[in-house]
Amino acid sequence: ATAALATDRHRLTERLAEHGVTVPRNATPDQVGAAVAGAVARAESALERVREERRRAAELAAVVAEKEHEAKVAHELALRLRANAFERWLCAEALAVLVAAASDTLMELSDGQYELALGDRTGDIEVIDHAEAGLRRSARTLSGGETFQAALSLALALSGAVARGLDSIFLDEGFGTLDPATLDTVATTLERLAAGQERMIGVVTHVPALADRVPVRFEVRRDTKGSHVRKAGS
DSSP: OHHHHHHHHHHHHHHHHHTTOOOOTTOOHHHHHHHHHHHHHHHHHHHHHHHHHHHHHHHHHHHHHHHHHHHHHHHHHHHHHSTTHHHHHHHHHHHHHHHHHHHHHHHHHTTTSEEEEEOTTTOOEEEEEGGGTTEEEEGGGSOHHHHHHHHHHHHHHHHHHHOTTOSEEEEOOOGGGSOHHHHHHHHHHHHHHHHTOSSEEEEOOOOHHHHTTOSEEEEEEEETTEEEEEEEEO
16 A cells, blocks of 8 residues: 555656646645645746736737838828829829719719719729710710810819809800800700709800800990990890
């Protein structure tokens, strides 16, 4: 029995040593218990330190991510503010807003056929033709009347952006260069536009066919005595 007890004690001592707990060969049960309790306390303390370090590591990771974002923003600002890069960026942003506003107007004027967009590569103004399954093409391919609608949409968007307080807009687009079919499109466009706008839209023209389509107009005539203004229409 004594030999068996000695063998068990030896095995226990070896097992404890494997886990970093050292006890004398002839240690009493109380001494073994105290050694094990001390080892458990040290292990729990080490575990708590690891947990604290992990928590601190998570906090530092969040700080690093925040600083990386700030550095990215600072780098982007440095690029934008370098030389005339900021001016180009600001103009590009303003153009995008302008084209978006003009696109809404053009969609109404063209009965939903045309939409304006900026080219991804060139930055040029393009049209999206919904009558051709959303085909994108250069705005230069538009017909005369369609070009007028697009130009008018851009002009209205620009006036809305820089002069929101104005109650009236006057257009002088060189109507005398338009053929009869295009002129009819222009007149129809202006009529539809005037019906849906709170602002007054005035047209300066020397073309009688267009002037006759304007319900309220003022005619300027010149004779030997000078220029005279006469109200015409309703």
